[in-house]
Every structure is written in C-alpha cells, then in structure tokens.
Amino acid sequence: MAAEKIMKLPIAKAINESLRKAMEDDAKVLVMGEDVGKLGGVFRVTDGLQKDFGEDRVIDTPLAESGIVGTAIGMALRGYRPVVEIQFDGFVFPAYDQIVTQLAKMHARALGKIKLPVVIRIPYGGGIGAVEHHSESPEALFAHVAGLKCVSPSNASDAYWMMQQAIRSDDPVIFFEPKRRYWDKGEVDTAAVPGPLHEAVTVREGTDLTLVAYGPMVKVCLEAAAAAAEEGKSLEVLDLRSMSPIDFDAVQRSVEKTGRLVVVHEAPVFLGTGSEIAARITERCFYHLEAPVLRVGGYHAPYPPARLEEEYLPGLDRVLDSVDRALAY
Amino acid sequence: MAAEKIMKLPIAKAINESLRKAMEDDAKVLVMGEDVGKLGGVFRVTDGLQKDFGEDRVIDTPLAESGIVGTAIGMALRGYRPVVEIQFDGFVFPAYDQIVTQLAKMHARALGKIKLPVVIRIPYGGGIGAVEHHSESPEALFAHVAGLKCVSPSNASDAYWMMQQAIRSDDPVIFFEPKRRYWDKGEVDTAAVPGPLHEAVTVREGTDLTLVAYGPMVKVCLEAAAAAAEEGKSLEVLDLRSMSPIDFDAVQRSVEKTGRLVVVHEAPVFLGTGSEIAARITERCFYHLEAPVLRVGGYHAPYPPARLEEEYLPGLDRVLDSVDRALAY
C-alpha cells in the first residue's frame, strides 16, 4: 500500500492498515490479545499481521485479560509499545484492576520517570445481534479515571489516523472501536495530516441545535440532522472523537452559536459521558442555553437481549424526539 | 445491648452493632473478607463478631477480592446473605468484574428467578493520611452500573439503620463507609423506625442555595452552611445517602426553593455523581436555576500522596468558594 495514498476501506480494515503501518515504522510496536494471531481476531482487525510480522510481534495470549494488560504493562516498561485487543467490551472487566490501579497510575507514581505507551483496543457498542457482554459501552468507566485517555473513531479515516496517534502517544489510550460500523467504508488518505487526537470535529454545520456524539452514534446523528433539515431545522453535528479529554471548547463554541445541545451515546445515560458534557457545558454556557442539555442514550439496565436492542439503542427517532423537545423550550 | 435503646456510638461501632443485630436476627447472614475474623478488620468494624458467631459465619478469606465476591455470589445463590468487606476502596478493583458482570446482572439474567442479597462494604474516601489506594472514592464506577445499589451513611444512626436495610435488601448493595468518619460519634436509637434506604434527608434547612453531599462530605457541608450563616447566607444541606438510585425528587424540591445547587463529593468531579445530579437537576429545574449547578470534588488526578490530600479534598473553603460563585450569578 506504500504507493497508494487514498483508499476506500471499511473501518476494520483501516485499523488493520494502521496497525500494519505502525508495526512497519516501529519495531517496538506489538499486537497482543486472544485470537489475534492466526485467526486475525474475531473481527479480523489483525488479519494477516502475524503472518507478516511473526509470532513474536503478534501474540496470541492465554485467555486472561488481567494477564494480557498486566504483561503489556511489563512490556511497555521494557520499551515496547503493546497494542492490546480485548475481544469484546464486556470482557475488559477482568483487566479493569490492572488498567485502573496500574496502567493509569504508574506514570504518576513514578513522578513521570516511566511511560506506558499501551493502547487497549475495545470493540464496543451494540447493534450486531450478539449475546450478553458483546454489546456494551463502558467508556465512562474509563474516562472517569485519571491517567487514561479514551477515544473512539466514527469513520475509516479517523480509525486509521487516530490509531496511528494512539500508538505514538506516550500515555495509555483506550481505543473504543465502533464494532457495528466495522464494515462501513470510507476514504483513507494515508498522506493526510491528521488533526490532534483529542479534538472534536464538526461533521455538519448547523445553527439551531448542536448534536454531540462519538463512535457509532455519529452516523445516527448525521441521519437525524439530515431528517431534521427536511423539516427546516438546522442541526450542527460534532464528532467528539475523544471522551478523555473531552474537547469542551469545541462543544462550547457550537452551543454558543446554537443555544441548544443534545448529547447522544449508546452507554447508559446515568453517569454516562453525556452527564459530564451536560454539567460542564451548562456551567460554561449558562446564559447561552435556551434549553437544558438533553441526553439520549442507554437505559439504566443491563444491555438487553438482541431482540430488544433496537428499542434500547438510541436511534433516529429517539434523537429527533429529544431534538424536538430541546427546540420546544 | 438488647435493653438499651439509645446509644452514643462512633460510626464504626454502629456498623458493628448493626452487623451483630443482623446476624442475630437471621442465621443466613454471613460476614466475610480479609482479616475480618480474629483481627476484626483493619478498622475493627467486625470486632468480636467471629468470637460470638464462629468461624463459619465470620469468614477470613484468602487474599483475593474476585474470589471473595465470586464466592459470596455462590453463597447467595445457596440462600445466604453475605456481607463482604473490601479492606480499602482501592482494592475493590480485582473484584470489579465479578461485581459488574455477575453480581449486578444475574438477577436480570435469570429474569428475576434468583436474587442476590449481597452487601459489599467499602471503607472509602481520604483524609486519613494513608498510602496509595487507601483513600479513593470510586462510587461513580458502581453507580453507573445497573443492577447495583450504592449508599453511604454520614452519621452513626444512618450507619446502623442503612446497614440493616442493606442486608435486608434482596438486591446487591455497595455500602460505602466514610472511613475518616469512623470515629465520629452519634446517637443510635435501635428502636427507631428508619426512613427508606434510598431517600435523601434534609440535614439543614435553608433558602438561598442547596448543598448536596453524602458520606464524609456531609459534615463539611454542614460546617460550610454554619459558616455561611454567619455571613447571612441561608444554605440548605441535603444528605443524599444513596448514589444509586439518587433521590432526584428531594434535590429538585430543594432547588425549586433555593434556585441554586452545589454538589460536593470527594470523588473526581469529571464523571463523578455530581455530573449526573447537575445534568438531571438542570433538566428538571431549568427555569428555577439562577446559577448553573456547581460541583466541588476531586481533580482528574490519582489520589495524591497524603501530604497533599488536604489540598486535594474538598474542604470548607472550597465549598464556600463555590457557594459564593453560585450566589454571584
């Protein structure tokens, strides 16, 4: 792919190309996780990497997430840059202790004398008709924790570039991959100059209300904005891209213009990232807001069985319902 | 203590008495954790229980938190009501997977056919000059998760009664004990009729601004209200008591009266429980709020070494500073 510059790729393949590029550029970059080797991961995101980079750099691990993250920390201490795959969102919890008490805190514990450039890839979110634990959106549980950075791309180009940046970052990055968009294609320009990893991007301009989303919900919000446009409502859509840090400046700028904000994510609303955005933007834009910040997201319930997920997940109608409610203030 | 009705007890002892009472009332109640037996726990909360109820009901466990919670789940399935001690807040994370993926979800997974009356006691929060991992406030990481209930008493009477209620609850309850208040004494009336476990309590009436806190911060807020009163400001203080569910009705009632709200907790502000309170109360009281909901809490930083904790923790001055800022709107 060296010669080619612009490719049309599904998100999964964009991440695959990005991992490949990172491994080519830096011999210290490793990929590890369950089934990432021969199988290429259950979503084929690491497809072909073991074949090309060997078992020493693409490591099939024992079935133990704490062990995966714990040994990745050790390898990072030795100078490696491990990119860890957690097979599904719901399986990150056995590793939660290592992530929260070790990975997040070790740089500070050492007063900066050691760095932990570990990327943890988590295919997250619902919409694929899976069984329990395969559809969750646990990002708030990581964003709350200092020492971690959390990002989520919504399209192939961001998937490619944000992975490049995450791997180059000297901080631990939790990389949330919108699994139900893995097959969505988009253009990737491998010669582009990407914007900063933690900056939000305005993906649609508008004047009446701001929609903020990230990962899988950006597409829903763009559809909602298109639908609203037909009714004469002008919605601005921000792709947040980063849940820690959150680009509050970008959200503030937009809300100062539109006066209304709806935040959309799949994760439960209660203590989801939307709660922080609502709280902080209300503080920052108290005199600009013409309606309270509304949130659309999951319920305070375990992720439901697949036959109910359509009702559980924020969809076009629910987003538009909240838009209408916000505009009605 | 059978005859006596009103006792003046420190919080730690009130919990001890409550556990004793629960074990007397119900042979299925068990206490388990590291060092809870002979030692009576590092804070002596279980002092004397093993002596009186035996090793079969007060169980010193291996040093493995996932094992503790996982086996407690098993015992609950067998009909027991385990009260589990996690020695310090920072050591709950090895058990996080069992709590989040099993304890919280099993009742729903079984469509209600099994119940998990497990109480997890966590001495939490700072202010005791301890080393790392002994001073954290992780409540938001549990409150975000459906299937769990989270409570925290601020005084001896609540400590006694809320523990009674938590043990009787058929749901898993994470019981956050304000460890730096363990030695604060208060009256416990063992013949009282307690209010519902998840209802907030107005601990001081006021008209100008509402302070919401729980656990260790209630005391700080009461002090702040007293100080503010001297300056002629009338602050209402709500002891939230429950972080899941949150008694939003009570907060709303107060804010509709005062028009201003400051939420105080030790946990980091970013995605702390205050973010949810701010977001939801703003939605509920949009036309009542004369200032944005302000939050006082920990920073987006690992809990600092002991010599810095006074600066890190919300204290009287920081609360009053936010009160002033809210009143200045």
Add this chain to the structure above:
Amino acid sequence: MTVESTAGRKPRRTTAKRAGAKKPPAGAPDTAGQPELVQLLTPEGKRVEHPEYSIDLGPEELRGLYRDMVLTRRFDAEATALQRQGELGLWASLLGQEAAQIGSGRALRDDDYVFPTYREHGVAWCRGVDPTNLLGMFRGVNNGGWDPTGNNFHLYTIVIGSQALHATGYAMGVAKDGADSAVIAYFGDGASSQGDVAEAFTFSAVYNAPVVFFCQNNQWAISEPTEKQTRVPLYQRAQGYGFPGVRVDGNDVLACLAVTRSALERARRGEGPTLVEAFTYRMGAHTTSDDPTKYRRDEEREAWEAKDPILRLRAYLEAEGIADAAFLAALDQESEELGRHVREAIRLMPDPDTTAIFEHIYADGHALVDEERAQFAAYQASFAEEGN
C-alpha cells in the same frame, strides 16, 4: 463446521479400525505423547479395566447413556441448523463433547448443583432442562431465562471462568448447611488461564468445599490451541493447590461417569474439591460465527472422528448385544421427534415485550428504572398517538 448428526448413522468401523491400527494396545491411552488418562471404553468400543475407576452398569443404563448422547447431538445439530436458517443469532455446538457432558451429567444427583459454561447442552439435558430453554439466549430473546433452581442447573455464564467461583461459593454454602450434596463447575481449557478459576481452586481447597471442577479440554479456545494456555496437562494444576486432579478420556462416557462419580463422592465425604480434566475435542467450530479453517487443519479433526464418543459406545452396545435394531429404530424416531419439537418451539418462541428492558433489574425496585420505564412508555405512546 460439520453440522450433520452422526446419531443413527452406522458406526464407520473401517475408520475406527484404521485408526485403531495405529494405536497402542487396547487399554492404554490412545493419545501419543499425552499422559495417562482414565479410559474404560476404547475408541474401538472395547471395555477395559482401570485400576482405580470401575463401573458396572446394566443394559438399561448403558442404553440410557447412548440415548442421552444421541439426543444431545441431535438437539445440537438441530440448533446449528436453526442458526443457519436465521432462527438463532449464534450457536455454540458441543459436537464431540457428548461423552464428557453426559458422563459427568449422569454422575450427578438431583440435589447436586451445576454451574455450566455456555456449551453444556448435554449436561442441561441430564438435568432435565427442556432443551428449547437453552435456545433463548442464542436467539436473543433473553440472557438465559430458565429458573436455575428448578433443575439445580445455573444459567449459562459467558464471561469465561466466573462461574468457577460461584460454584465454589455455592459449595461452601452446602458445607455450611451440613448437606451431603455436591457442586460441579464446568469450564474449558481456555478458561483455565483465568485468575477466577485459580482463585476458585484456592478457595475450594482452603474451605474444603464439596465442588468438582470439570474442565472439558477440547483442545481449542476459539483459535488457540491448549499450548497457549499451559505447558503441562491441565489436570496437574490441581496438585499445587492441594487437591487431586485426574485426566479422563473425555470421549469415553463410561470413564467420564466413573471419574466424576468418584469425585462427587469424595466431595460428599467432605474431602474437598477435585479437578477432572476430560480430554476431548471440539469437532466443530467454536460457534457458528467461527471459521476454524483459518487456524486448524482438517486432518486433526479427522483423526478425532475415529474417537467419536457415540460411535464407540454404539460399537460396544452392538457387540454386547445390548442395543438391537428395535432400540436403535426407536431412538431414531425419538431423535426425529426431538428435532421437530425444537423446530416448532423456536418458531413459537415469542419476542420479548419491549418493556422487558426495564424488568427484573432489581428485586426491590429502583427509582431511576421506574422513571425511565415511564418515559419509555410515554415515548412509545407518542407514536401510537401519531399513528391514530
């Protein structure tokens, strides 16, 4: 993954013979380079004795085991087919593991308690769980949904290894009650790496809990062979925790029954846990979503076909004259009926009402759930109004 059932098929004696020819003398374990395993029935269907484990079953019981395996396989094949037809979102086949599951499952008493993974359809069968109940979570209508206390068969657990601790805790409770029943925890070779399983070993040993850890080493954890989990045979893990481990031929239903029964009796006698490693093979894909051609050679699977658990018992039954044509024909028919029952049941299985999202989250209720349920109802109603 091959979905066709071998139930009712003639045992392929030629294959069995060919495979047998390469093997050490009957009675010796047939896995070269592998440690001793308990075997009571060779792949060729010959009864052999073992110094420590014996079994003496009557014809009725032997036929029962055969029937269990055949029907379980049939059910499993039917479920795989239903997945292909879009009736299930996913299916985790037990093909090849029937002996491990029926042998261990039939060793249990009614008052024993079972903590399965997501693949113990054969054990569920032994417990009397209506097999169609197992389909709910794979169809996506619930996350388990049967009453675990009805048949002392816990819900399927998807987070690998967690249930080993639940089983241990349950067993600690059994001991506290002074009951003489036992608990069995199933898990796979992959699961053996999870910290939770290790902690279950520790707790069960320290408290001498009446639990049997039944590890079906089917040699694969999705795409990873057992070498990625351990460099010594898994049954040896137990010794370092202070309790016995034993490896049994997981494709030999008699040995699985004998070894599990013995471990359960040990537990009942208050002698604590045992680890049973049933050495078997996952004949199919990990699940219907998996594609094993990406990571394993067909020959491996073919070699294991010669050790098929059903064929070997059938060979024995036929050689001993225990299974006659009438029995086999009746079983064929029962298989067909089971298949029909399953197909019909799945088509009748209703989608849950959307309000189920808000049900059974808490036993004692929760204000936020109530609020969200009400909001959801109002939101739903708003469409109805518009629709009017």
Add this chain to the structure above:
Amino acid sequence: MTVESTAGRKPRRTTAKRAGAKKPPAGAPDTAGQPELVQLLTPEGKRVEHPEYSIDLGPEELRGLYRDMVLTRRFDAEATALQRQGELGLWASLLGQEAAQIGSGRALRDDDYVFPTYREHGVAWCRGVDPTNLLGMFRGVNNGGWDPTGNNFHLYTIVIGSQALHATGYAMGVAKDGADSAVIAYFGDGASSQGDVAEAFTFSAVYNAPVVFFCQNNQWAISEPTEKQTRVPLYQRAQGYGFPGVRVDGNDVLACLAVTRSALERARRGEGPTLVEAFTYRMGAHTTSDDPTKYRRDEEREAWEAKDPILRLRAYLEAEGIADAAFLAALDQESEELGRHVREAIRLMPDPDTTAIFEHIYADGHALVDEERAQFAAYQASFAEEGN
C-alpha cells in the same frame, strides 16, 4: 512489634542452643511437619551441604552479606522509630526477612530487573537505591518517586499481586530482546491467592519468560496465617503450571542466595520461570498500624527468634574467624551513621508543592488537567489576594 535492632548485639547463643536442642540433627530442615527446604546454614550457624545447591563464598562476600543484613535491619528499625515519632505515616517492617531479601537481592546482576512489593527494603539496598528514597511514600510525600530504571528496581506496588504480571511482561520483553538478563518478582504468601499471580504463572510458563517468582512466605498476611491461603506448601504451586518450585530456608542468607542464583541462571539459559518460596517469618507487626497481639501468640514469635537470619550468619562468621572485633565495630559505626543519615534525610525531606497534584498524570498532557490546574492556581491566588 519489637523495633530494636539486633544489629551489633551479641548473638544470644543460649537461646540458639536451647532452640537447637529441640531440633532434628543439623542439616535437616528445622520445621517439624514442614516439607524439605534448602538450607546451607543451620539456625545455629553451622554450614551444611545440600545435594543440589552449593555455594562457595570468600570471607569478603560473607562479610558483605552480613553487613547488608545488619544495615538493612538498622535502616528498618530507624524507619519504624521515625513512624513512632510521626515522621512517617506508616512503615512496613522487614524484620526477620533480611536473609530472604539480601540473599535473593545479591543473586541479581545489575541488568536484572526487580519488581518488589512494599516490603523489599533489603532488596532495594542490594540494588543501590538510597534507602531514604523508600521513605517518601510512607511519609506521604510521593507514591514511590524513585526512578525505577535507575537501579532496575521498580516502584513499590501496593495492590497485592499486580507486579507479578508486570515482571512477567518485562521478562517477555527481555526474551524478545534476546538479552540474557532475568527478572525477579517478589510477593508474599497472601499474594499467592490473587488471580494475577496465577495468571503470571500461566503467562510466564507459556512464553517461557525469564522470570523468578520469589515468594516470601512470612506465614502471615496481616492477621491471616498461611493456612487461609493454601493447604499445601506454596512452592508446590509451580509444578501444576509446568515449572519448578523450590522451598528455601528464608532465614538462611546463603541458601537464599544459592537458590535464587540457580533460578536466575535457569531463566538466563532460556529455561523459563521458577518459583522460589522463602520460608521465613514476619517478626514484627504487618505494618506500624497493625497490632499482632490481636491474632497471634508471642511464643510463635519467640520460637522464630532462635532462627534469626543475622544471628546465625554472625555465629558462623565468628566461628570461622571471618568477622573480627574490628569488623564488627566498624559495622556498628556504619550502622549508626546510616541511622543518622536516615534521620537527617527525613527531616530535610520537603513536602511536595501543592501543584504536584496536577503533575505527571499524563506524559503528553490532558486538557482537563490543564484546566483544573489553572482553576486551582486561580483559587489559591484568591487567598493570596485576600491576604494582601
């Protein structure tokens, strides 16, 4: 907890003799009912041989080990005293574990890497870490704070067991680099129950990582005796994971050195991990916050005094004429100086600037931290203004 140092004290031969009288013949392990442990120096200070482990040290090296142990104990006693005086918030004493730590610590090469718990003050000493550096976290001025890469000595880890995985990962990295150095992970008997330690065993075995797991079984995890963690000796745990485990007399510095050296060499040769269980005793309280009278009998401690690691080496050195009065006097003086150095250093140890709260949270910065740092500064400044 006894804080007085025995350094410079005459060995209490009478006690040693009395204790010795009750013991099996010299050379045999002295823990009745306990399994064989590797011993090269009896509690009475007599050199014995072991069929598998030998050591041949010159007088200089022997004196060096003695000096290390004495100074470590002195430092430890000083720190305990400083806690009493309020200079430290907490101290975790290593009293009684000097041989385990100095023996293993002196087996290391400079390019080896150490992952300690929170009690490895003796190992830190061997690594050349200025002991006053260890006090920072106990004083509450930092959470570690030394540069782990400076002496290949990782920060203290408080969450029990976590570091076993870090060590394993680091060792996997060493192997990838093709380096011949090794890694050592320290942990306690209590820690052996944590899932993370088990997972470290699994990973290290599967990847054949050059790591030595050094478990100081000091027989207590706060108030819990080792029976609450395991029902068989801990060194046996390794076998079930496919690598060797060995129990060494943890109060015998020579045996600890020999056994650790051998395990490290094994790792260097690419033969993978080893578990060393150093059977020792925590003479003091768990930490200065602990009160062992609540849970253990004085007699137990007294019995272990007879096995003091320092006294036994001293007996040997004196008997062999390796340590003369001049050496001992010089060491006494060195001890005093170390004590003074520590006392002075602690009093000079500045409190961190409050802005340290916001430092080093991220290597590449974080907008929220920047925002909070600025808010904090403004808030602080508001007092200054008011004060003006």
